[in-house]
Amino acid sequence: MSIGVTTPETSSSNSCNRCCLCTTTCTNHITKNNKNNKKKKKNNKNNSRGHSMSSVCDAAKKCIKIAMEANVVMGQMERPAEMCLEVQHDIEVAMEKELNELVIATAAAKQEKMETDLKDFQAEFARFLEHRPHVDWGEIEKLPNGATCQMVLKTIPSKHLANPPQLESYGTLRERPLPTNVAALLQKLVVVKLNGALGSHxxxxxxxxxxxxxxxxxxxxxxxxxxxxxNVTYGCDIPLVLMNSYLTNEETQKTLPKYGHGNVRIKTFLQSRFPRINKETLLPVSTPDLILNGADAECWHLPGHGDFYASFARSGLLQQFQSEGRQVMFVSNMDNLGANVDLHLLQHMLTPPERCAPCHFIMEVTDRTRADVEGGTLIHYEGKLRLLEMAQVPYEHVDDFKSVSNFPFFNTNNLWISLAACERLRRTNSINMEIIANQRTLSNGLNCLQLERAIGAAMKCFDNALGVTVPRSRFLPVKKTSDLLLVRSNLYACRAGALHLNDQREFQIIPLIKLGDEFTQVKDLQARFANIPDLLELDHLTVSGNVAFGKDVVLKGTVIIIANHGHEIVIPSGSILENKIISGNLTVMDH
Incomplete structure (x- = not known):
């Protein structure tokens, strides 16, 4: 593998620019040190690639160290601040050398995929060195709570009115009647599920x-x-596409044959795999020896859902679906049980209302709650709607970002995207997303970074992008056992594969459930509940400690059950608990 590294422009002066955070002038450090570095490499080959910077000079190392230490923000990392071009070039050359060696060490059958992934990574790594993810906080324009398209237009400076952003309510979209030929709409749709995660949490x-x-x-x-x-109801052929990862692909593929006799065409493609990089050296954690010995599992990570655009296009599916006459894809997380195909959103993408320009990108947003304060929100910035993630927020404004009153909307990651627009942007290399470097600590204590991008961050690249405020019911993720307890209960009814809140529940608000560490894993949930309690009238449940539930328990109102350390609480079968607090030790035996 070989990707060219651009040589920085040479300065007419006798020294290069000073790195802004480094007190040492990097005076001609490349020309003076490259020869010495080459000699050192020949005489003393580095046995721990990815853990040192033998190919980057001492001045560069000092600059990187100081810059890194100055840019730790809430568990995320910025790029080394304002590093000079010479230092950046040295780092890129060192990275290319390490990546080439990783490809060579890879088994022949996997080399092509490895090379493709590492080319993508190297391009993102270069962008990481060049760009900061933070926004200029003073330039952000918040979207008002309950905003509609017309309300937002009134808040936008006149200089941006030529291409105004839009925010619309789902209720407004529902006011438009659907066409009589619904099948014609659905025939232009592709459903994509992001299927990269394990259930290990x-x-x-x-x-x-x-x-x-x-x-x-x-x-x-x-x-x-x-x-x-x-497909059966409307006589259409909606294909299902799964974006698998190196973590999920093998097991998912084994499962697909069981759907072979159904009326669903299932396609899959594989997203990229990126190397984690050493926080101190900015070189890969993985080494050829680790690859050859099969001991490199911790050295790799998923690059975030933002990898979708490149991987989807590379798979050939983007072109294939366009040739079939497909126009829109609905992309969502696999674990969001509220992300169902919606005919009104699809209609808006395919046939916009009169005097409205065609929409190429819709992001579904919903009312933000205290549980969502660390998730992405929607803002107006530089004349466009765009996604703002917490990692892009300057440290001094993190509390502002978490304020529900400041930022009332939350990204559900339910996205409707024009296939033609996606193809056009890919062809012109115009899809760009902010790179977020998240910190991780490996099992051996090594601090490393992983470069990630959010799929919704590409929103700003699409013409006439639209945010639609949808009901909370379209965001029903299952990421914890408390979520699993909810969706398995009688709070929900399942019809045609979709979950709907039980009509018998008096209030449409979902109960708040907090389960202690004893319930973290699925096997714990199954062992501690003989069956799922009746939660139809539950408002709040907190359970902590060594607690178990018998069969056919009914929970109403607010129920708090806390077993003291060393004690056990067993809720008898058939119990009805309404607005109860139980603590200490309780075991009821059958007589």
Whole structure:
């Protein structure tokens, strides 16, 4: 593998520019040190690639160290601040050398994929060195709570009115009647599920999509059932596309044959895999020896959903679906059980209202709650709607970002994207997303960085991008066992693969459930609940300590159960708990 590294422009002066955070002038450090570095490499080959910077001079190392230490923000990292071009060039050359060696060490059957992934990584790494993810806080224009398209237009400076951003309510979209030929709409749709994650955060060591959600049906079962229902009902052919990762692809592929006799065409493609980089050296953690010995599992990571655009285009599916006459793709997270195909949103993408320009990108947003304060929000910035993630927020404004009153909307990651616009932007290399470097600590204590991008961050690249405020019901993620307890309960009814809040629940607000460490894993949930309690009238449940539930328990109002350390609480079968606090030790035996 070989990717050219651009040589920085030479300065007419006798010394290069001073790195802004480094007190040492990098005086001609490349010309003076390159020869010495080459000699050192020949005589003393570095046995721990990715853990040192033998190919970067001491002045560069000092600059990087100082810059890195100055840019730690809430667990994320910025690029080394304002490094000079010579230092940046040295780092890129060193990185290219290390990546080439990783490709060479890879088994022949996997080399092509490895080379493709590392080319993508190297391009993103160069952007990481060049650009900061932070926004200029003073230039942000907040979107008012309850805003509609017309309200937003009034808040935008006149200099931006030539290309105004839009925010619309889902209720307004529903006011438009649907066409009589719904099948014609659906025939232009592709459904994409982001299927890169394992369920390991709940102790499920398999793809998250294979976790049982309702009546032994998995996430993937429910998605297939939803699309099959639409295909059968309307006589159409909506394809389902899964973006798998190196973590989920093998097990997911083994499962797909069971859907072979259904009325759903399933396609898959593989997203990239990026190397983690040493925080101190900015070189890969992985080494050829680790690859050859199969000991490099911790050295790699998923580059975030922003990898979708490049990987989807590279798979050939983008071109294939366009040749079939498909125009819109609905992209969402696999674990969001509220992300169902919506005909009104699809209609708005395909046939905009009179006097409205065609929309090429819709981001579904919903009312932000205290549980969502660290997630992405929607802002108006530099004349366009765009996604703002917490990692882009300057440290001194983190509390402002977390304020629900300041930023009332939350990104659900339900996205509607024009295939033609996606193809056009890809062809002109015009899709750009902010790079966020998240810090991680490996099991050996090594601090490293992983470069990630959010798929919604490309919103600013699309013409006439639109934010639609949708009901909270379209955001139903299952990331913790408390979420799993909710969706398995009688709070929800399942119809044609889609979950709907039970009509018998008096209030449409979802109960707040907090489960202690004893309930973290799926096996814990199953062991401590003989069956799922009746939660139809529950408002708030907190459970902590060694607590177990018998069969057919009913929970109403606010219920708090806390077992003291060393004690046990067993809720008897058939118990009805309404507005109760139970603590200490309780065991009821059958007589």
């Amino acid at each position: 709940m102790g499920f060591q398999a793809p998250h999509c294979l976790l049982s959600v309702r009546d032994e049906h998995t996430f993937l079962d429910l998605v297939v059932e939803q699309i099959e229902h639409l």
